[in-house]
Amino acid sequence: MAGIREIDKALFPIKNIPSVIQLFKNQLEDACEPDLALLSVVAGAVENSLTCRSNTSLQVCEPVEPTSLPILEFHTIETLYNKFHTIMKSAVECNKGFKSYATRELVKKVSDVVWNSLTRSYYKDRAHLQSLYSYLTGSKLDCFGVAFAVVAGCQALGYSDVHLALSEDHAWVVFGERGTETAEVTWHGKGNEDKRGQEIGKGVSARSWLYVNNKPVVCTRHMEVAALVSAINPSLNATHDAFEVALLQQDLLWLLYDLGHLKKYPMAIGNLGDLEEIAPKGGRTPCSVLFEEAISSARTYYNNQHVYPYTYQGGYFYRNKMYKEAFESWANASDVIRLYNYSRDDEEIYKEFLEIANELIPHIMKVESSGFSANTILKKPECFANLLRFYDGICQWEEGSATPVLHIGWAKPLVNTISKFDAEVRAQVEIVCGRPEDDTNKRSNGGYFNNNNYEKENGTNETDILTSLNSKALKDDQSTSNFHPSIEAL
Numbered sequence: 001m002a003g004i005r006e007i008d009k010a011l012f013p014i015k016n017i018p019s020v021i022q023l024f025k026n027q028l029e030d031a032c033e034p035d036l037a038l039l040s041v042v043a044g045a046v047e048n049s050l051t052c053r054s055n056t057s058l059q060v061c062e063p064v065e066p067t068s069l070p071i072l073e074f075h076t077i078e079t080l081y082n083k084f085h086t087i088m089k090s091a092v093e094c095n096k097g098f099k100s101y102a103t104r105e106l107v108k109k110v111s112d113v114v115w116n117s118l119t120r121s122y123y124k125d126r127a128h129l130q131s132l133y134s135y136l137t138g139s140k141l142d143c144f145g146v147a148f149a150v151v152a153g154c155q156a157l158g159y160s161d162v163h164l165a166l167s168e169d170h171a172w173v174v175f176g177e178r179g180t181e182t183a184e185v186t187w188h189g190k191g192n193e194d195k196r197g198q199e200i201g202k203g204v205s206a207r208s209w210l211y212v213n214n215k216p217v218v219c220t221r222h223m224e225v226a227a228l229v230s231a232i233n234p235s236l237n238a239t240h241d242a243f244e245v246a247l248l249q250q251d252l253l254w255l256l257y258d259l260g261h262l263k264k265y266p267m268a269i270g271n272l273g274d275l276e277e278i279a280p281k282g283g284r285t286p287c288s289v290l291f292e293e294a295i296s297s298a299r300t301y302y303n304n305q306h307v308y309p310y311t312y313q314g315g316y317f318y319r320n321k322m323y324k325e326a327f328e329s330w331a332n333a334s335d336v337i338r339l340y341n342y343s344r345d346d347e348e349i350y351k352e353f354l355e356i357a358n359e360l361i362p363h364i365m366k367v368e369s370s371g372f373s374a375n376t377i378l379k380k381p382e383c384f385a386n387l388l389r390f391y392d393g394i395c396q397w398e399e400g401s402a403t404p405v406l407h408i409g410w411a412k413p414l415v416n417t418i419s420k421f422d423a424e425v426r427a428q429v430e431i432v433c434g435r436p437e438d439d440t441n442k443r444s445n446g447g448y449f450n451n452n453n454y455e456k457e458n459g460t461n462e463t464d465i466l467t468s469l470n471s472k473a474l475k476d477d478q479s480t481s482n483f484h485p486s487i488e489a490l
């Protein structure tokens, strides 16, 4: 392992953001691979010094150089770096000399070293528990942090084949001669037995969103740096961010973007888009384009199996009152989820769709039907079509799943929303149902919406459907409709 080089040491003591950027630049542009342990300790130390101040009350800071940081001494970093290497090397005898490829036993051993050195019990979802600084000074890591620490530990032991694999809500490792071996190395969610050491989902979990249909982001060393930078958390408290940390994260993401290391990492591009929306850097790609780039990355490299690129974009449109565009993004997100089976590990994306359906869309309908919107979306059939596509995707997500998705809490906002569109607007939407593929328990997208005349597949016209929907939600009468059984069950 290269260890800390003179060129890096020369940057210390670090007093400002440009010095941190330079350290990352040296590591990323250097011929050999970036040192994950060094960069994670430095990023964690900076984040900790600016967000975990003892007095959490917001000080009225005297105007300082916006990029100044609390001084970071080399000795501090070197001590923690050496501590990490000692932990790894004393726990794992690795054959000196030639480095073979990692084995499942080796990966499990490194995972055990990290796992057994964590504090017995602590609040796992707390902020600032993702870095090796947190691990080495507080013996605390969140679930992503454990996976990252295992990859950094294997790098410290000289295994260049062990890499981080990322879904939208979980992390594991790949290793071996062809990089095709997989292993769980951390936990997921609450109250789930960890599966550390096991291969990645072969069973039912393989069809769950959590494992993104086996289309995870498989990182290079440089993309592992992008993951640690994405995991930087600028939050000071529930309402405020430490702006220097957000600035550092944004500058580091631009550095990685310029070097091409975000090309296959949609969520990192989305993170950069969020930061750019808040504090746009002049002369840079605008955030709206970044959200589009994240979507095209997911479509190009991950067979469009990722949801978050569309919810990044939908959130941006929503915040900027571009409601017609938001509906389209959310319908596209729903077209992704419809191909999965909902499983108990998918709570995070369930909450995402629940918030869109029961908070964001009802808010839009309220604003749009307040009568002051000249160019209201309530007159636009494509908005109605995208709304139906959004809801239909969630219904199809539930079909074939062992766990139900929809319940009465979904139906009332749904009926409220649909009935805000007048009949003559709805009549302009044609539901063309393609022949459902003979896919056992998961039809492919059996239908799509476009704006011609509305025809239900069995000839029922839309007024009956909506009337029966309304009556169902309001009076629970027993008339039949073609909507999803869960809505039928109201």
Ligand SMILES: CC1(C)CN=C(N2CCN(c3ncnc4sc(CCF)cc34)CC2)S1
Binding pocket: 144, 166, 167, 168, 169, 170, 171, 227, 230, 231, 267, 268, 271, 308, 311, 312, 315
């Ligand atoms: C549209 C949104 C709700 C906004 N933020 C989102 N995220 C914030 C950043 N996220 C991420 N950003 C970069 N890399 C990763 S790897 C991972 C799974 C655990 F390892 C999550 C995640 C998760 C998703 S999705």
